[in-house]
Ligand SMILES: Nc1ncnc2c1ncn2[C@@H]1O[C@H](COP(=O)(O)OP(=O)(O)OP(=O)(O)O)[C@@H](O)[C@H]1O
C-alpha cells in the first residue's frame with residue numbers, strides 16, 4: 227500500500243486536502259529538525275519553508291540523517307531541501323540559510339504561515355520566534371533536548387502559556403571568586419579561570435578590570451607599542467606563571483601556597499621540540515590527550531600571538547567553542563594553571579565540554595522528542611480542521627530517556643500575568659518602517675509626543691497618562707530617557723540620540739521590541755515592536771494599533787501611515803501634522819472591487835483615527851489626502867476617495883494577507899480583523 231493511501235486511511239481525505247492549503251515554517255534543521263522534516267515531507271502542504279543559519283559538521287552526522295560526509299561545510303537548510311527534493315520532486319520546499327532574527331524575517335515574513343515549528347538549540351531564538359507568533363496569533367510548537375531529557379509544547383496565544391511565560395531556571399553553577407582567582411582545587415576551577423583570562427585579554431578593554439593589579443600591569447605592557455606580539459606573549463606567560471606564582475609563595479599567607487610550581491619559560495624552551503607545530507594540530511590523538519608543560523607553554527604563547535593580532539583587526543575576538551585558536555589558548559592556560567597547582571590535566575575535548583557548556587546530544591532522545599513534536603503538530607492541525615479543542619487538548623510533554631523512557635504528560639502550566647509576549651494588555655503596537663530611514667526622534671515625535679499632547683488635553687485632569695518623564699528600553703537596556711528637569715548636557719546627549727537611525731539603535735540590541743515607561747508613575751505606557759521593511763514605500767512610520775474586541779482577542783483596527791518626510795519643508799510639514807491631528811476620520815463603508823461599500827465619516831473618538839495613504843505615490847502626504855477628502859465633503863465615491871480607500875484597504879489587507887488574520891467585519895463602523903484560528907468567517911456587506 228502506498229504511503230499516500232495509508233495517510234488517507236489514517237487521517238481522511240478532507241484533512242489531507244486541508245494540509246494542501248497551509249504554509250509551514252520550520253526553524254532549525256539540526257537533530258530535531260531533520261527528524262521532523264522526514265515526517266512532514268509525507269504531507270503535501272502548500273509550502274514548507276525551512277531555515278537554519280549553520281553549516282554541516284562531522285559531529286552532526288550521527289543523528290542528522292539527511293546529511294552525509296560529503297555535505298560537510300555546506301548549509302544545512304539548502305542540503306536538506308536538495309536531499310528531499312531528490313526523493314520527492316513535487317515537494318514545495320523553500321530553504322533559507324539565515325538567522326531567523328535577521329531583519330528580513332520580521333512579522334511580514336511570519337504572517338505567511340499558519341504554523342511554525344521550532345527545532346532550535348537556544349533560548350534566545352526561541353523567545354524571539356515566540357514573540358512573533360504570539361503577536362500574530364500563529365500556533366507554535368517547540369521541542370528541545372538536553373542529554374537524556376527533552377520536552378515538547380504547543381504554544382498558542384490565549385490557550386497555553388507562551389515560551390516566555392515559562393520560569394527560566396538559573397542552572398549555572400557558581401564558584402567562589404577566591405577559589406577561581408587564588409587557590410583552585412579542581413580542573414573546572416582552572417577552566418573557568420582560563421576562560422576568564424581569554425575574555426579579559428581578547429574580548430574587553432583590559433584596564434576596565436580594576437580588581438586585579440596583575441591584569442593592569444599586563445594591560446599596560448601588551449597594549450603598549452614597543453614590543454612584538456611574541457614578546458607580549460612571553461611577558462604574559464612570565465607574569466602569570468612565574469612572577470605571580472612567586473608572589474603567592476612569598477606573600478603573607480604563604481603557607482597555603484608552598485606546593486605551587488613556578489614555570490620558567492627559558493627552562494621550558496630548552497625542553498621543547500621546536501620542529502613540531504603543536505598549535506595547528508587538530509587530530510583526535512592530540513585533542514584527546516594531555517601534554518607536557520613545555521608544549522602548553524608553546525601553544526599558550528603562539529595562540530596569544532595570533533589572537534592579539536586578530537583583536538587589533540576586529541577589536542574583539544569573542545569566545546567560540548568551535549574555534550581552534552580559542553580552544554587551544556584556553557586549554558593551554560587551564561593546564562598550565564593545573565600544573566602550577568598540582569591539579570590533574572585536561573584534554574582539549576574535556577576543556578571544550580566544560581567551557582562551551584556542552585551537553586552531549588543523544589540521538590535516541592532526539593528521535594523521541596521529534597516524534598512527539600510531529601504528533602503534536604498533527605494534533606494541532608487536526609484540531610484546527612475539526613475545530614474540536616476538547617478532543618485535541620494541549621499538553622506539555624516532558625521526556626526522561628532513561629533505561630525505561632518516561633513521558634510525563636502535563637496540563638499546560640499557568641500564564642505569567644506579567645508576560646510581555648502574550649499578555650493581551652501588554653501586546654505591542656507594531657511599527658513598520660525602514661530602519662535606515664527613520665530616526666528615534668521621528669518615532670518619539672510622531673508617536674509619543676502626539677500621544678502625550680492628547681493626554682494633556684484630557685478634560686478629566688487625569689495626570690497619570692501624561693507622558694513627560696519617560697524612558698524607552700529594550701530588554702534590560704535603557705535606550706533613551708527624558709525628564710523635564712534634565713541638565714543641558716543631558717539634553718544635548720538626548721538630541722544626539724534622537725538623530726540616530728533606528729538601525730543604529732538596534733545594532734546594540736537584539737530585540738526590536740521596546741517598552742516605553744511612564745517614569746512619573748513607573749507604569750508601562752506602551753510597548754512597540756519595530757519591523758524593518760526595506761525601501762518601505764511610505765516614508766516614515768507606519769503604525770498598526772492593536773486593540774481588543776469584547777471577546778478579548780486582538781482586533782487590528784487602525785492603520786496609521788505617517789510622516790511624509792521627503793520633499794517637504796519643515797514648516798509646511800508641521801502645519802499639516804497639526805491639521806492632521808485635528809481631523810478624525812472613521813471608516814464605515816465604501817466601494818471596493820467587489821462592490822462592497824466603504825465610506826469615511828467624522829468621528830469624535832481619537833482612538834478611531836484612520837488616515838489613508840496612497841502607497842503608490844509617496845510624495846503625496848497624509849495631510850494632503852485629508853485635504854482632498856475634505857474638499858470632497860463626505861461623499862465617498864469620488865475617484866480619489868475610492869482609490870485612496872482601496873489603497874488603505876490594500877495596505878490593511880497586506881497586513882492580514884496569508885497570515886492568521888482576515889477581515890471579518892467590514893459592515894459596522896470600523897474595519898475589524900479577526901484571527902482565523904478563532905474560526906470567525908469573512909463577512910463583507
Ligand atoms: N537564530 C537561529 N536561526 C536559524 N537557525 C538557528 C538559530 N539558532 C539555532 N539554529 C539552528 O538550530 C539547529 C539546532 O539543532 P541541534 O540542536 O541539533 O544543534 P547542532 O548545532 O546541529 O548540534 P551540536 O550543537 O550538537 O553540534 C542548529 O542547526 C542551529 O544552526
Ligand SMILES: [Zn+2]
Pocket residue numbers: 387388389390391642645646647648649
Ligand atoms: Zn507569555
